[in-house]
Amino acid sequence: MNWQDLIEHYNQWITIFLMVGGLYIVIARGNMIKKLVGLGIFQTSVYLLYLSAGKILGGSPPILEEGIEVYSNPLPHVLILTAIVVGVATFALGLALVVRINESYGTIEEAEIFSQDDPH
Amino acid sequence: MDDQLPILQVVVPLLGALLAALFRRGPLAWLIAVAASWASLAIAGRLLFLVLHDGPISYAIGGWAPEIGIEYRVDLVAALFLLLVTSISAVIVAIAPRSVANEIPRGRIAWFYVMYLMCLTGLLGIAITGDAFNAFVFLEVSSLSSYALIAFGKDRRALLSAYQYLIMGTIGATFYVIGVGLIYSQTGTLNLGLISERIADVESTRSILVALAFIVVGISLKLALFPLHLWLPNAYAYAPSIATIFLAATATKVAVYLLVRYLYSVFGADFVFGELPVTSILIALSIAAMFGASTIAIFQSNIKRMLAYSSVGQIGYITLGLALATNTGLTGGLVHTFNHALIKGAAFAAIAAIVYRTGKVRLEDLAGIGRQMPLTMAAFVVAGFGLIGVPGTVGFVSKWYLVSASVEQGWWWLGFLIVGSSLLALLYVGRVVEVAFFRPPQGSVAAARDGPPEMVIGAWLLAAAVVYFGLVPDLTAGLASDAATILLGQGL
Numbered sequence: 001m002n003w004q005d006l007i008e009h010y011n012q013w014i015t016i017f018l019m020v021g022g023l024y025i026v027i028a029r030g031n032m033i034k035k036l037v038g039l040g041i042f043q044t045s046v047y048l049l050y051l052s053a054g055k056i057l058g059g060s061p062p063i064l065e066e067g068i069e070v071y072s073n074p075l076p077h078v079l080i081l082t083a084i085v086v087g088v089a090t091f092a093l094g095l096a097l098v099v100r101i102n103e104s105y106g107t108i109e110e111a112e113i114f115s116q117d118d119p120h
Numbered sequence: 121m122d123d124q125l126p127i128l129q130v131v132v133p134l135l136g137a138l139l140a141a142l143f144r145r146g147p148l149a150w151l152i153a154v155a156a157s158w159a160s161l162a163i164a165g166r167l168l169f170l171v172l173h174d175g176p177i178s179y180a181i182g183g184w185a186p187e188i189g190i191e192y193r194v195d196l197v198a199a200l201f202l203l204l205v206t207s208i209s210a211v212i213v214a215i216a217p218r219s220v221a222n223e224i225p226r227g228r229i230a231w232f233y234v235m236y237l238m239c240l241t242g243l244l245g246i247a248i249t250g251d252a253f254n255a256f257v258f259l260e261v262s263s264l265s266s267y268a269l270i271a272f273g274k275d276r277r278a279l280l281s282a283y284q285y286l287i288m289g290t291i292g293a294t295f296y297v298i299g300v301g302l303i304y305s306q307t308g309t310l311n312l313g314l315i316s317e318r319i320a321d322v323e324s325t326r327s328i329l330v331a332l333a334f335i336v337v338g339i340s341l342k343l344a345l346f347p348l349h350l351w352l353p354n355a356y357a358y359a360p361s362i363a364t365i366f367l368a369a370t371a372t373k374v375a376v377y378l379l380v381r382y383l384y385s386v387f388g389a390d391f392v393f394g395e396l397p398v399t400s401i402l403i404a405l406s407i408a409a410m411f412g413a414s415t416i417a418i419f420q421s422n423i424k425r426m427l428a429y430s431s432v433g434q435i436g437y438i439t440l441g442l443a444l445a446t447n448t449g450l451t452g453g454l455v456h457t458f459n460h461a462l463i464k465g466a467a468f469a470a471i472a473a474i475v476y477r478t479g480k481v482r483l484e485d486l487a488g489i490g491r492q493m494p495l496t497m498a499a500f501v502v503a504g505f506g507l508i509g510v511p512g513t514v515g516f517v518s519k520w521y522l523v524s525a526s527v528e529q530g531w532w533w534l535g536f537l538i539v540g541s542s543l544l545a546l547l548y549v550g551r552v553v554e555v556a557f558f559r560p561p562q563g564s565v566a567a568a569r570d571g572p573p574e575m576v577i578g579a580w581l582l583a584a585a586v587v588y589f590g591l592v593p594d595l596t597a598g599l600a601s602d603a604a605t606i607l608l609g610q611g612l
Binding site: 023026035036039042043050053075090097101113 | 253256257260264267268271276277279280282283286287290291294297298301302304305310
């Protein structure tokens with residue numbers, strides 16, 4: 001693998017960066033909203049993973065028309081539309097839970113919540 | 121009518137959820153949940169009958185061929201899991217109303233049943249679909265609704281457990297979908313059957329190996345394989361009693377199904393267990409679960425948490441059976457999936473009745489409960505015997521298969537470890553029995569009497585199944601053995 005290969009696959013590098021970065025935020029942050037944001041970034045990286053695989057260089061959008069021979073694969077787009085819906089639902093539910101947690105604990109910092117429930 | 125059964129299996133509970141959400145009245149929502157659950161059970165029973173008679177059923181959604189569209193595929197393995205989930209659900213929903221009314225504010229009762237039916241839809245969808253991405257969607261349908269079910273719990277820690285489960289569950293599901301994406305980029309299809317045909321040509325590529333790792337780790341998070349089980353104890357402990365029974369008896373079992381599908385049907389046992397060190401990894405983790413989680417269970421003060429840790433330990437037996445990758449081992453794993461669902465269903469149903477009468481879940485507060493609620497606790501003790509593996513209960517059948525499979529491989533040490541780990545179950549079940557029967561009742565326990573009839577009957581129905589399938593294992597073990605033969609590609 002030479003430099004040109006590495007640079008040509010820039011989309012994959014972005015995917016990996018978002019994936020690892022998102023997961024890092026989920027693990028490293030104690031603020032529940034920030035965790036959810038990290039989770040969102042992590043999920044978004046997967047959208048890019050799918051879409052990169054579906055794109056054909058020089059291919060047109062998948063619309064039937066005279067004179068167009070090379071299309072991008074439409075299936076990954078459809079799948080990712082579904083995945084986006086799932087991601088939005090997860091994010092919404094997560095935020096709703098954080099709101100309720102804030103109401104009953106008065107904080108959204110994990111460390112403070114744990115110390116409230118387990119006062120040792 | 122028979123032609124449309126596969127889609128009805130998913131549509132009936134989904135439509136039920138929608139209707140329950142529209143009517144928004146607790147009792148009406150409950151009636152809808154009962155109707156939808158029992159109709160699902162009838163459909164699953166009919167599907168199993170058809171599969172046993174005419175072989176696997178393939179259903180093309182919208183008439184699109186499997187290469188393009190989504191295929192629902194019911195083979196013996198899928199039909200068994202459908203029947204397991206629907207029959208447990210049919211019992212749970214019947215015993216639910218009083219416990220739900222007791223633990224959930226009136227205005228939210230209908231929403232509880234909506235989420236319950238959505239969760240049922242998702243679980244049935246995972247078991248019936250033959251499409252990798254569709255399985256992800258159903259995985260998220262069942263997961264999102266189970267986060268909501270857990271958050272219904274009275275204790276504020278229920279919210280925290282739901283949040284933690286949401287984080288872990290979403291990471292698991294995303295890992296799964298990353299794996300599916302990599303497979304799709306290599307094989308160009310999402311149909312599990314077609315993937316398994318095409319994967320042989322590319323199975324040694326790095327993409328497929330990475331995909332296997334992502335999928336196994338992702339599903340393992342969902343099925344709470346030790347040490348990915350951290351979400352489970354709190355989720356089970358603080359969820360409403362009825363939600364706990366349902367999740368404990370079905371959710372992790374369906375994740376087991378998905379793992380079995382991928383390891384055996386999609387990637388193939390020869391590749392996964394023959395060429396990769398999956399057996400040793402899974403066996404090591406299973407043994408860690410059997411001993412580690414069961415030991416933690418002994419020291420729990422909350423009885424629901426204790427049973428939750430016991431679940432993590434019992435999942436160890438299931439994955440152990442899968443890891444052995446022989447016909448006997450896989451039969452043991454599958455039959456224990458079924459058996460453990462019955463055992464935990466019975467145990468948590470008894471706990472639900474106790475919580476209904478006393479409102480207590482801490483073991484020290486439940487002293488003498490066995491004297492006050494003898495019928496309820498007797499069902500719990502029968503389930504406990506199942507956990508230990510006493511002969512005459514289903515637990516013994518599972519362990520018999522697992523020990524035989526270990527000995528077949530010449531791994532005597534593994535056989536001894538399986539038997540040895542049962543002693544841990546003896547300790548935590550024994551602790552409950554000691555507190556419940558040999559201490560004088562106090563406080564609200566002294567005034568308690570046996571649970572509401574429908575809850576006691578429900579617990580006993582499951583407990584009776586624990587004994588029946590323990591004494592007459594031909595049906596469950598026979599079907600599990602047939603399923604194992606199919607999964608290992610040895611004909612049938």
